[in-house]
Amino acid sequence: MSTIPSMTESQFNALAKIIYDRAGIHFPETKKYIVESRLSHRLTELELQDFDQYIAFLTMGPYQSDEFQEMFNRITINETSFFRNEPQLGVFEKQILPELLEARSRTKRLRLWSAACSTGEEPFTLAIIVHRTLGVRLKDWSIEILGTDISERALNIANTGEYSSYAMRTTPELVKSRYFKEQNGIWSVDPEIRSMVNFELHNLKDRLAAKRHGTWDVIFCRNVMIYFDDEMKKRVVGMFGDQIASDGTLFIGHSENIRNVNDRFEPLSHVQGFCYRPIGAASSAAA
Ligand SMILES: C[S@@+](CC[C@H](N)C(=O)[O-])C[C@H]1O[C@@H](n2cnc3c(N)ncnc32)[C@H](O)[C@@H]1O
Structure with missing residues (x-):
């Protein structure tokens, strides 16, 4: 050989x-x-x-x-897990989501993009949070959650909705018992949660494809910008600026910063939120 x-x-x-x-x-x-x-x-x-x-x-x-x-x-490095960085997700669940639901109470339409979602744990986590927040009201809402990544292999795993115990390592026990079924060490996402999420191949360099997806109320883009230089970060942040609602929220990874490359967003003050709103945005509740 x-x-x-x-x-x-x-x-x-x-x-x-x-x-x-x-x-x-x-x-x-x-x-x-x-x-x-x-x-x-x-x-x-x-x-x-x-x-x-x-x-x-x-x-x-x-x-x-x-x-x-x-x-x-x-x-590509596809490291991820369900409920990754719980304090940040707490900011999404307790601060941002309630405000948005209030602001969208007339249209009852909410659009969430998990950009660079790897094997799907992040968008499924968002679906679980929206599901448990809306409860029986969910049927009155149109919720779109899109997970995208450049890796087709990662998205193929996401589409199965099946995970090893390793993917569950940061998942609270209550969530595990309510939203997953375990058999022979394989954890399957609840079918209702699965039906809330779609996956699509997307390269963050492709602005045109992002345009076709329309406007998002929430964008999660965590733990991928660490692999980008300033020029690429600027391009991606600019694209998010174009594709986010004026009262939408962008979440980034806790070890990432967009300080040098960003003239579109201002940081929100939520401790451990690592989240941003378009500059000049009206507060969500008032929009
Ligand atoms: C470390 S994972 C982060 C997963 C998830 N966002 C999280 O925080 O747990 C980084 C992902 O970014 C994806 N990625 C890298 N470059 C990309 C690009 N140009 N466009 C889209 N996805 C990309 C990789 O395929 C990988 O799945």
């Missing part, structure tokens, strides 16, 4: 540029080992001799777009 020669610096630079141009994901030199280790196996599958051949296959072959998808399936 032949072994793949290690990735040279220039091969890494070429691949890092391709990845950045396509998806805005920034791999610094220190993360070369991730790209190398995750793609080596792919080279073996394709029976390619080295990374030069892979780069040619990726950029010049007739299967280009399929291979880009395959590459993103492998190089």
Whole structure:
């Protein structure tokens, strides 16, 4: 069995540029080992001799777009869990959601986007929160929750609605017993919750596709901007600014900041909320 020669610096630079141009994901030199280790196996599958051949296959072959998808399936980091960062979700549940429900009490229409949702735990968590907040009133509302990601592999898992115990590690016991069924170590999301969420492939670089999705009341985009440089962050934050309702709320990850790249949103003061409202927005209740 032949072994793949290690990735040279220039091969890494070429691949890092391709990845950045396509998806805005920034791999610094220190993360070369991730790209190398995750793609080596792919080279073996394709029976390619080295990374030069892979780069040619990726950029010049007739299967280009399929291979880009395959590459993103492998190089993205899909770490997530249900009820990730509970204090922040508490701000959503106790402060933002009640205000929004009040503001939308006439139209009874609410739209939530979980951008870069990985394997679906985040949008299902939002569905559970909306479900338990509205209770019997849910039937009177039109609730749209969309989970998007660049990884088709991650979305395929999301679409099954089935998870290992690891995905449940930050889920409160009460939620587990009310909204999941466990069999042989596999946790299945309640069918009613599943029916509240749709999944779609979407690259955050694609502004046009985002436009087609219309305006969102809430956007969660957590733990992906850490992989972006300022230019890409600015582009994504600008896109969210275009696609959010004037009284909508953007939630970001607790270790992320958009300070240098943002002229569209102002931070809300909720402790541990890591949330933003479009600049100049009227308060939700008044809208
Ligand atoms: C660490 S996960 C975060 C999942 C979830 N938001 C959370 O906080 O638990 C990051 C996700 O971002 C996705 N991603 C990376 N670059 C992307 C891009 N350009 N467009 C859309 N999704 C992207 C990855 O595929 C991965 O599933």
